[in-house]
Amino acid sequence: MFPKVEFYFGDANLPFDKFMWTxxxxxxxxxxxxxxxxxxxxxxxxxxxxxxxxxxxxRTSTFLEVDAEGKRVRRRTEVxxxxxxxxxxxxxxxxxxxxxxxxxxxxxxxxxxGKTNAVRMRRTEDKKFKNSVFxxxxxxxxxDVFLKxxxxxxxxxxxxxxxxxxxxxxxxxKEKGLTGKSANHRREIMSTGRGFNAFREMARANAQNKxxxxxxxxxxxxxVYLEFMGTKLLIHQDEEGVGSVKPEDVxxxxxxxxxFEGCGGDVSWSDIKNPIKEKFEGRVPFIKYMRGEDxxxxxxxxxxxxxxxxxxxDTIKTLNSKEVSWSVxxxxxxxxxxxxxxxxxxxxxLESTFGGSSGRGRGRGRGRGGARGRGGRGGRDGGGRGRGGRxxxxxxxxxxxxxxxxxxxxxxxxxEKRKRAVEPxxxxxxxxxxxxxxxxxxxxxxxxxxxxxxxx
Numbered sequence: 001m002f003p004k005v006e007f008y009f010g011d012a013n014l015p016f017d018k019f020m021w022t023x024x025x026x027x028x029x030x031x032x033x034x035x036x037x038x039x040x041x042x043x044x045x046x047x048x049x050x051x052x053x054x055x056x057x058x059r060t061s062t063f064l065e066v067d068a069e070g071k072r073v074r075r076r077t078e079v080x081x082x083x084x085x086x087x088x089x090x091x092x093x094x095x096x097x098x099x100x101x102x103x104x105x106x107x108x109x110x111x112x113x114g115k116t117n118a119v120r121m122r123r124t125e126d127k128k129f130k131n132s133v134f135x136x137x138x139x140x141x142x143x144d145v146f147l148k149x150x151x152x153x154x155x156x157x158x159x160x161x162x163x164x165x166x167x168x169x170x171x172x173x174k175e176k177g178l179t180g181k182s183a184n185h186r187r188e189i190m191s192t193g194r195g196f197n198a199f200r201e202m203a204r205a206n207a208q209n210k211x212x213x214x215x216x217x218x219x220x221x222x223x224v225y226l227e228f229m230g231t232k233l234l235i236h237q238d239e240e241g242v243g244s245v246k247p248e249d250v251x252x253x254x255x256x257x258x259x260f261e262g263c264g265g266d267v268s269w270s271d272i273k274n275p276i277k278e279k280f281e282g283r284v285p286f287i288k289y290m291r292g293e294d295x296x297x298x299x300x301x302x303x304x305x306x307x308x309x310x311x312x313x314d315t316i317k318t319l320n321s322k323e324v325s326w327s328v329x330x331x332x333x334x335x336x337x338x339x340x341x342x343x344x345x346x347x348x349x350l351e352s353t354f355g356g357s358s359g360r361g362r363g364r365g366r367g368r369g370g371a372r373g374r375g376g377r378g379g380r381d382g383g384g385r386g387r388g389g390r391x392x393x394x395x396x397x398x399x400x401x402x403x404x405x406x407x408x409x410x411x412x413x414x415x416e417k418r419k420r421a422v423e424p425x426x427x428x429x430x431x432x433x434x435x436x437x438x439x440x441x442x443x444x445x446x447x448x449x450x451x452x453x454x455x456x
Contacts, residue, residue, distance in 0.1 A: 005037055006063050009075040011082055012117035012136065015198035024074075031072035034058070042103075081199050085117070085136055086191040088143055091168035092153070093132035094160040102129075109155055110135045114142030124290065125340065134165060165190065177270025226349050228342050229253045229301070235346045243350030250342045252335050255303040258312060259329040261295040263319040272298060275315045280308075286341050297329065297337050 007013055009032075014020050023032045038047035038054055047054055055070040066073050095106065103121065110116050115138040122130040137143050143164070146153065153160050163171070169190040173183045224235045224243070231251040235243045260272075267289050276285045280300070289296030304312075313326045329337070 004042060005058060005073065006061060007118070008037065008040070009064060009073075010117070011080050012085070014075075015079050015082075016196055018196040021196070021198050027072075030074045031067060032074060034066070034071060034073050037073060079198075084140070086165060088117075088138070088140055089134055089136045089165035090143060090146055090162060091132065091134060091165050092155075092160045092162045093130075094158050095129075095131050095133060095155055096158075097131065098129035105156075106133060106135075109153075110137075110146075113146040113149070113153075114138065116142075175268060177268065177273060224350060224353050226342070226346050228345060229256065229338070233342065233346070235350050237350060241350075243346040243348075245342050245346045247339050250339050252338060253303050254331065254334065255328055256300050257329055257334045257337055258298050258300070258304070258309065258326050259295060259333075260298065260316070260319065260324045260326055262322055262324040263294060263296070264322045265292050265294060266320045267291075267296060268320075271319055272316060276312065279311055279315055286344075288337065288340070297333075299337060299341050 008017070008020055009024075014024060020032075023036065024030050034051065034054060037043060038051070046057070051070075055066055058064055058066050058073055063075060063077075064073050065076050096102070098121070103119070106121070107116065107119050110119050110133075117136045117138050120134045120136075122132045122134060124130055135146075137146070147162060147164065153162060169187055173186050178186055226233045226235055226245065228245075229251050230253075231249075233245045233249050235245060237243055269287060272287055273284060276298070277283065283301050286299035287296065288299070298312075309326070309328070316324070316326075318324060328334070
């Protein structure tokens with residue numbers, strides 16, 4: 001039981017989990033109520049045995065300590081800034097569809113090769129398990145053991161596709177046709193993560209203080225708008241800093257989407273992006289495609305005429321060396337797709353406006369393993385919003401320009417939607433508790449940038 005609690009407090013999770021970090025820094029001595037920890041989703045099977053049992057189990061941990069009253073728990077050492085987590089992470093694909101025991105089985109599977117810091121189930125935008133995992137090992141030697149295993153790793157009889165996380169990143173960059181700044185940006189996102197990071201937040205606050213800005217004083221934030229399909233939409237920011245628009249505000253433009261079918265389960269982004277960009281005045285389409293599927297959607301910046309639809313059909317006759325058909329999807333599908341495009345644009349626009357750190361969308365009451373509620377270890381990239389991060393299938397990106405202003409859809413280079421996955425690192429048994437507690441995070445004053453015709 002206590003290994004799960006150790007994970008919550010470990011360097012691989014604590015400084016990247018806004019809810020846990022808030023609990024940790026709320027008390028000057030970093031005590032956290034055991035009652036709160038026991039309420040986490042993956043802890044319920046243990047808390048059902050009673051508080052006394054949980055307290056007794058926690059007292060056996062060498063990493064955690066319980067207060068004399070048996071009411072609170074904390075880690076014995078100070079939090080250490082992680083290093084090398086990207087290099088110690090692997091990608092594995094070929095797992096079965098999700099069911100309640102899968103997370104535990106995944107942890108047990110990777111644990112056979114050595115100690116893991118986290119096992120993260122990857123998910124689509126609608127939280128469906130992608131049958132693939134990012135696993136972070138505690139040391140580099142274990143990575144080699146896993147990748148060089150003979151026979152190759154199999155999960156319940158099925159051989160897996162395995163590689164380093166870096167190799168996976170490079171594969172996706174090549175697959176999506178990313179080059180230059182777009183490719184480098186992709187590498188940065190994969191290696192450092194885009195979500196909550198206590199160390200980054202503290203560094204930013206300290207930098208602003210040095211510049212004479214008060215990190216603790218509330219700053220007036222201008223409204224940020226997104227121009228989408230000719231309509232200016234107000235971007236709302238939730239408590240975790242994630243941007244979104246109201247679905248009912250998103251305009252529905254019938255005929256601005258085409259569906260391709262018959263690709264045979266594999267598509268190179270550049271095979272769609274480049275020809276369409278050339279034919280449509282440099283406007284990059286928004287592409288939604290999940291590898292392995294036989295069809296996908298392509299979003300345009302306006303409704304297409306019959307002639308323009310024919311241009312697409314004549315320009316892209318084959319994908320993956322297979323003849324494909326093009327059609328306008330049904331109204332329900334297109335409407336849902338356009339809302340998804342707008343939400344993706346809103347997240348990207350707000351992140352660019354506020355310096356690329358608007359939050360990962362993680363928080364209390366959202367699932368660590370994908371469902372709502374506080375889950376267990378390994379769901380950081382595995383569960384929608386919350387301690388699960390976001391992960392999605394490939395798509396184009398609509399966001400902001402270099403000045404942080406909201407862009408219209410399709411006006412920048414296509415690429416897979418940024419994953420809200422945390423890339424934490426480090427084991428729990430590092431560092432020594434000192435008298436100086438990690439600073440409590442403060443909200444840094446930020447001034448929103450808005451587009452010329454979309455200002456407050």
